[in-house]
Amino acid sequence: MATVSIQNLVKAYGKTEVLHGINLDVADGEFVVFVGPSGCGKSTTLRMIAGLEEVTSGEILIGERVVNHLEPKDRDIAMVFQNYAIYPHMTVRKNIGFGLRTSKLPKADKQKRIDEVAAILSMTDYLDRKPAQLSGGQRQRVAIGRAMVRDPAVFLFDEPLSNLDAQLRTQMRLEIKKLHQRVGTTIIFVTHDQVEAMTMADRIVIMKDGHIQQVGTPAEVFHKPANVFVAQFIGAPSMNMLDGVYAGGVITTAGRRVAVALPLPDGAAVTVGIRPDDLRVSDGAALFEGTVSVLEPLGAETLAHIDIGGRDVIARADGRAPPPVGARVHLSADTANMHFFAPDGEALR
């Protein structure tokens, strides 16, 4: 087990810089998830930690050691790849044992270790099979097993679940989380799926265009997004964003007035963010009024797209008795649950 510390990490391919100075401290035993849209530099960061990419500038520390110039095998890490990267010509036992090839353990200890890992992953019955005879989830387990046998200080995962179907992904998500609780090893996990990030992480690192946007617990990034990007990236469906103007403690947006004190000069532009969950269809005193344009039933609830004077907002409505399409509805929201963003996208409170 070990801490991981990233300081001013920069990566450039030729003249194009793809990571622009990243700082992050991962505590010992922490489960950190990197999330962000495609091409934001998640994999690059992870691969630099693994030692598969050279560091352009900055430092990476694993434990107390600067590892910038260490070979991947000397960094005491193990990595699980998106397409498993288990060897088709070897049995499961050989594949799992592959991580021990260079270890100095006596042979009997190695076999014992392989058996232990297989037991943890419930793969004992499959040890003599070839990967071709395994399902996708089992293959991914083999890949995780190969990483586990080496008992590394840090586990690195690069989108390990994205080749699995939705149900299996949910199951493996849980298993990886349990595994973490059991072995307690530091984990850095990359995904572009915000649900995966929310459900597994101790802390989430949200990235965009080679910059970290916010680092925080799932609750923090959900309830206190640092900027418009995080607010819209986390949570599904996305947060409703309404442009408004601030003047004397009141924001005017979509023809309505919201009273709130913000550190802004009069006449400043402001963006109001309201999560669909916080926008309720109501009868009485309402913030907005609009027409239901589309309904998306999800079972327990229904997502209602509502046109409020030329703008489309999404509200969560009752799954049993949603308002019909074309109905005039009132929408209310608590000011305390609203988010306010300055024109540069930063959160105002």
Next chain:
Amino acid sequence: MADTHIRASADALLRAPASARGPRDPAAIIRWTLLAMGAIVMVMPIVYMLSASFKYPYEMYNLNIIPKEPTAENYAYVLSDGRFYRWFANSFFVATCTTVSAVFFDALVGYALCKFRFRGRLIVFIAILSTLMIPTEMLVIPWYLMSRSFGWLDTYWGIMFPGMMTAFGTFLMKQFFETVPDDFLEAARIDGLNEFQIWWSVALPMVTPALSALAIFIFLGNWTAFIWPLIVTNSQELYTLPVGLTTFSVEQTVDWELIMTGAALATIPTLIVFLIFQRYIIRGIAMAGLKG
């Protein structure tokens, strides 16, 4: 009305595959005729070779396939001639050494060109490819001059050195290594293997079909090689089988029946090599079908 229409199209559907296989489909007739012609063209020389090896000399120039008076005397003669075994062994030795060496180095260089980014990579690759465009007939002169100055004339090494690595094989292997995802190599790198071990125990097993195909090509190419072994060897003890077989005809008359017999015997190892490696090719294809 609608019903008969549906019935008719259903009939057509049912008939279609049968008629495609059947003899009445003109396209099928053309296809089968062409295939049969191709097969005859390919097989005829072999049939003729086998047939001639069982004939007496007087029947040599009759084109009948079944000899009037079949005889095993030619085989007895060839197999009792000690030179035949010597040449056979020479060919086998030369072809095996060059195959092992060429497959090894082609795969090594092809891998490096495919998976490593280094200065001059493209130039090296183009240089290797460009040698493919020069025919053997043109290369034998520089090979000969080179062998003479190094003292390689009339030695096994002299016969083998031009084939110890091949441009075609390098190119083939480079293309095949493209199909091995980098993740596999990186996973192995993290597991602590050095670059040679990664190549040997991770990358190579994933391209066994290509290795087998390449091994067959190279073995056959060297087994049947004629011009260069003829030029570089002087002493009969160093002749390869194709070179040696021609000396059966150096005496007054051309003893075609003996040449044909030797040639028939010479095909046996090629068949064996093919059968051995074919198994690996099929297994390899089955393995390559395993997707992530």
